[in-house]
Amino acid sequence: MFNPCDNMTVAAKIITDCYQRGGTLQRALSCYYSGNFETGQRPESAFGNTSYVQRIGYVVPSTRAEQQTASPSSGEAPARPDNTVYPDSVIRGVIPAPDTTPTSIAAYPPHVVRGGLAVSSD
Template sequence: RHYGVTASDLLDPCTNLSVFEHILSDCYRSGGTLKKALSCYYSGNFRTGQQPEAAYSGTSYLQRIGYVPGSPHYAVPGTREDQSAAGFYPEAFPAGDASRPRVIWPGAVVRGVPANLRQKNITTAQLSPPSVRRSLP
């Protein structure tokens, strides 16, 4: 029980993100760099996340999440509609491109499950009380 939550509490996305924020902030304050903070978030220390792991084809956690050392560009899409740029997605920055970061607005923001993906009919199976009791630990 860390950060005042249980493992089952972390199944709630809002709680999970709140705890993530606390952990990453604590790691950044302690380590002083994003690289160390990400390693700390992954493993609890500043080294393990930077070391290659045989179980993951010799890649480190930082490599697997796309951390590029020394990269000044962090692209985070906005959620505000911008009519002039809606639907426009420029090419990714080439390696070594010295251009300034650009704000790219998504064409649409979706909350919840889109109507065309919602399940229309949900089937349920009737269970008798004795069968439910047998399945409980």
């Protein structure tokens, strides 16, 4: 398939199914990569003894399971940075401020949305 929207739709369905069956993000990523929950977590000699999950940079801000195991026994939440800092080799120039202009209707191509698009008023 060469349509990026269709590719993302299929990828979302696969990763969702893997997550529902595997129960954790690491197992879901392994399943997405290999079709099972273990292969993607095993080191591969062809890739410098790293696993697929390591190679894709499994670093997410939070998951419930990790928050529970990482939280201190005192009940206080671990300190988190207030912002993300990207190295100069990744971002060049000034990062633009996010667009906060409110939009009332999202414009999706007709091949992405079939039927009516429900828009709620806040």
